[in-house]
Amino acid sequence: RGQLSAGHENFLRALSRVRVERRRFEDSAACLHLHRLVEESRDYLSPAEHGFFAQALWDCVLRLRGWSGPFHVAHCDFAPWNTRSVNGAVVVFDWEYARDGAGPLTDLLHFLLLPQAFHWRPMSVHTLLSAQRRAAAYATHAHRDVDWNERVLGAHPDVAECAVIG
Numbered sequence: 001r002g003q004l005s006a007g008h009e010n011f012l013r014a015l016s017r018v019r020v021e022r023r024r025f026e027d028s029a030a031c032l033h034l035h036r037l038v039e040e041s042r043d044y045l046s047p048a049e050h051g052f053f054a055q056a057l058w059d060c061v062l063r064l065r066g067w068s069g070p071f072h073v074a075h076c077d078f079a080p081w082n083t084r085s086v087n088g089a090v091v092v093f094d095w096e097y098a099r100d101g102a103g104p105l106t107d108l109l110h111f112l113l114l115p116q117a118f119h120w121r122p123m124s125v126h127t128l129l130s131a132q133r134r135a136a137a138y139a140t141h142a143h144r145d146v147d148w149n150e151r152v153l154g155a156h157p158d159v160a161e162c163a164v165i166g
Contacts, residue, residue: 003080004108004111004112004134005085005090007085007088007089007090008083008090008111009108009138009142010090011083011089011090011092012078012107012108012138012142013141013142015072015073015074015075015107016070016072016104016142016143017072018072018073019072019073019100020070020071020072021070021071021072021101022068022069022070022071023068023069023071024065024066024067024068025061025064025065025067025068025069026061026064026065028069028071028101028103029071029099029100029101029102030071030101030102030103030106030157031061031157033099033101033102034057034060034157035057038050038053038054038057041053056157057157059155060155060156060157061157063151063152063154063155064152064155064156064157067147067152068146069103069104069143069146069152070104070143070146071101071102071103071104072100072101072102072104073098073099073100073102074098074099074102074103074106074107075092075095075097075098075107075110076097076098076099076102076106076107076110077094077095077096077097077098077110077114078092078106078107078108078110078111079110079111079114079115079118080111080115082094083111103156103157104139104142104143104146105135105138105139105156108134108135108138109131109135109156112130112131112134112135113127113128113131132153132154135153135156136148136153139153
């Protein structure tokens with residue numbers, strides 16, 4: 001049940017074609033959302049933890065400055081516990097966190113990383129690199145017209161969002 005299947009990836013590719021906007025990252029709703037998320041994290045993170053995430057977001061913004069990508073509707077709670085496979089197709093429920101203008105890797109990285117964050121297991125370098133490799137394979141297939149070089153994938157802030165939410 002917790003494995004990312006071809007059915008999950010097909011669902012995500014179909015969702016990535018809903019209300020697509022091509023924008024520079026720093027001008028995107030995804031970037032604005034992350035700034036709000038980091039600001040709201042003041043309520044439950046220590047000052048040092050908040051500072052860490054604020055700096056991480058700033059680093060992502062700097063590295064992605066000028067990068068343009070697709071931003072689209074995303075489920076934003078796409079995790080194994082919110083999906084079921086039925087005859088090879090994936091059924092997704094719990095849509096209360098869905099939003100427009102999400103990053104192109106948001107749902108995929110949520111699926112790969114939220115189970116670990118949800119159970120308060122530390123994110124190892126291996127786990128993060130494995131998720132990044134899987135995201136790179138997905139992104140280059142789902143969004144062929146986008147530059148997915150290592151700098152872009154390494155700076156993509158959806159990983160940080162999973163850590164803040166988890």
